[in-house]
Amino acid sequence: MLVVGSLKLALPLPCCYRYGRIVGGMYAAMTHKNVALFFGLSAMNFALDIVTAFVEEGGNYLRNHIGVKWKVALSQRLRKLFLANDAFYKVKNLGHDVTDPGIRITQDIEDVANQFADIWGTAILPSINCLWFGWTLSRYLTKGSISILAGYALASYALVNYGKPAAENHETKEQDLDGKFRFVHNRLRKHAESIAFSDGGSREKTIADAYLGNLVNHQSASADAYVPYNVAYRSVSKDTATTSARYASVSTPIVLNTYLQSVNADAILGTATAVGGAAAAASQGFYVKQAIERIIEALSSLTSIYDKLKSLMGSSDRVCELLLHLEALEKNTQTAQDLRAAGTDSEQAQLSLHHVDLVTPRGDCLATDLDIALEPHRSMLVTGRNSIGKTSFFRVLANLWPRFDSWTNQLLSPASTSSASAATDLLLVPQKCYSVLGSFADQVTYPEMFTPEQREGDGNIEKRIWAALDLVGLRGVCETRGGLDSVDDWASNLSLGEQQRLGVARLLFHRPRFGVLDECTDAVSQDIEENMYAALNEAGVTCITISKRLTLEGFHATELALGVRNGKGWEVNELEHSDQHVDSEGETKD
Numbered sequence: 001m002l003v004v005g006s007l008k009l010a011l012p013l014p015c016c017y018r019y020g021r022i023v024g025g026m027y028a029a030m031t032h033k034n035v036a037l038f039f040g041l042s043a044m045n046f047a048l049d050i051v052t053a054f055v056e057e058g059g060n061y062l063r064n065h066i067g068v069k070w071k072v073a074l075s076q077r078l079r080k081l082f083l084a085n086d087a088f089y090k091v092k093n094l095g096h097d098v099t100d101p102g103i104r105i106t107q108d109i110e111d112v113a114n115q116f117a118d119i120w121g122t123a124i125l126p127s128i129n130c131l132w133f134g135w136t137l138s139r140y141l142t143k144g145s146i147s148i149l150a151g152y153a154l155a156s157y158a159l160v161n162y163g164k165p166a167a168e169n170h171e172t173k174e175q176d177l178d179g180k181f182r183f184v185h186n187r188l189r190k191h192a193e194s195i196a197f198s199d200g201g202s203r204e205k206t207i208a209d210a211y212l213g214n215l216v217n218h219q220s221a222s223a224d225a226y227v228p229y230n231v232a233y234r235s236v237s238k239d240t241a242t243t244s245a246r247y248a249s250v251s252t253p254i255v256l257n258t259y260l261q262s263v264n265a266d267a268i269l270g271t272a273t274a275v276g277g278a279a280a281a282a283s284q285g286f287y288v289k290q291a292i293e294r295i296i297e298a299l300s301s302l303t304s305i306y307d308k309l310k311s312l313m314g315s316s317d318r319v320c321e322l323l324l325h326l327e328a329l330e331k332n333t334q335t336a337q338d339l340r341a342a343g344t345d346s347e348q349a350q351l352s353l354h355h356v357d358l359v360t361p362r363g364d365c366l367a368t369d370l371d372i373a374l375e376p377h378r379s380m381l382v383t384g385r386n387s388i389g390k391t392s393f394f395r396v397l398a399n400l401w402p403r404f405d406s407w408t409n410q411l412l413s414p415a416s417t418s419s420a421s422a423a424t425d426l427l428l429v430p431q432k433c434y435s436v437l438g439s440f441a442d443q444v445t446y447p448e449m450f451t452p453e454q455r456e457g458d459g460n461i462e463k464r465i466w467a468a469l470d471l472v473g474l475r476g477v478c479e480t481r482g483g484l485d486s487v488d489d490w491a492s493n494l495s496l497g498e499q500q501r502l503g504v505a506r507l508l509f510h511r512p513r514f515g516v517l518d519e520c521t522d523a524v525s526q527d528i529e530e531n532m533y534a535a536l537n538e539a540g541v542t543c544i545t546i547s548k549r550l551t552l553e554g555f556h557a558t559e560l561a562l563g564v565r566n567g568k569g570w571e572v573n574e575l576e577h578s579d580q581h582v583d584s585e586g587e588t589k590d
Helices: 002-010 012-032 035-082 087-093 101-137 143-163 167-190 192-197 201-236 243-247 252-263 265-341 390-397 440-445 452-457 459-472 475-480 496-510 526-538 550-555
Strands: 351-359 365-374 380-383 403-405 426-429 514-518 542-546 558-564 569-574
Touching: 012 035, 035 087, 035 101, 035 265, 087 101, 087 265, 101 167, 101 265, 143 252, 143 265, 167 192, 167 201, 167 265, 192 201, 252 265, 351 390, 365 390, 365 558, 365 569, 380 390, 390 514, 390 542, 390 558, 426 496, 440 459, 440 496, 452 459, 459 475, 459 496, 459 526, 496 514, 496 526, 526 542, 526 550, 542 550
Parallel strands: 380 542, 380 558, 426 514, 514 542
Antiparallel strands: 351 365, 351 403, 558 569
């Protein structure tokens, strides 16, 4: 694509060459008062303008197309990594160096793609112009004149390279401040109801104004730092993208062009005057003037590419930082999966933590030397006061948080202890169940998705959905809301109790080996809660439960008490009144 694009952008060169000859011929026709020749050349000039317009528009289209291709390729790569292996969670909660990943994947990638396409389009045509017109002018200009052109190019490059403020740092900081300002408004939309209940509009405005002030102050400081450089650059540059280059009557490029024509007048006009007289000399002089102007413009454009490259580096820094972080997470996850695949059947049949410290991402140690094995059909109740680390235990168990060896104080690989991560092994039901965008059936089958046609083709899927809803008492709610295929804003239109029962229905549909229930039945009545736990036991799901209700002890075999003052901060107790028993074949008996 880049080769084809380069050829398309090079097409205007013959047009430019022919344009100079045609205009020169028009001067000659006026000198000889040849009306027919003048109008004929005018018609050719008009046709050439149309061809040039089509070619230039084709170049713009190709540049935009390349930008879109880059945007799609970068977005797909980052989104693939970001949405795999819980990376979206780990980046947000563990990646302290990577802020606002959502803005980096959307806005920053678009900026990088557009800047890359712009640099490519800016570099190809000026490079070809330098080669083409440099070869043409070598027949008319002396070696000293060519050296002057080369010196002009070096001086322009030195000005851009050493005289410009640190564009990369300015660009990176501006995008970082802009990302934080956007994050404030995204957070406002997310917590709109809580803020409205608290009458916190004024406080949120103060916070948003502070972030906006930081952004505006940085932009103003950057603009002030660029003023001296812009004045100097526009004085020596023939970049037609700037206003000064289009309208200045006297500037370094214009003076340079005039000087080169004057010192090489004999070589430019001598041969043409001898052959065709004054008219031919005028035609030749006009063409050389156009050629010198084009090569000066090309040199100015090429020196400005350094400026654009610095801006691109600033924009790409944030994208590359996120990409490297995601690739490191992917590599660690793949290594863990390979090592777990080599484990024994007995290791894969249980969840365990061996000599692991329970440490938060901020470095707070909640418990030390955890040595726990969770066996199938022996459910565990996790107890302890608020903020003692009950949910943190689940995060470490599910490999969402890193593990620290209590003997070496070193970070452990996720594969160093047996764990489960897929929905078939471990599934979490939080206090407020996540509601996916989709139908009522999608809420039960998440993260799997089945179309109505797929459910009809495999009748067992729909049967399992209805069975799960019956066990938690949501069949009537589903039918009242329009059936399994109805689509709604379930997070807003279902009560907290209904959402919690829906989370348990999800467990009953998937039937993982282990189910984590994080105070997910607090909003349902005690009799419904007991029925749901009985159904989970019957389905073979080993429950790991956080709950304040003592009535649940009968559905669990062991208790993990956190916050115990014994030097380690934890202990495991057998529950004497447990109704859960395991026979020799591993079957649960009540």
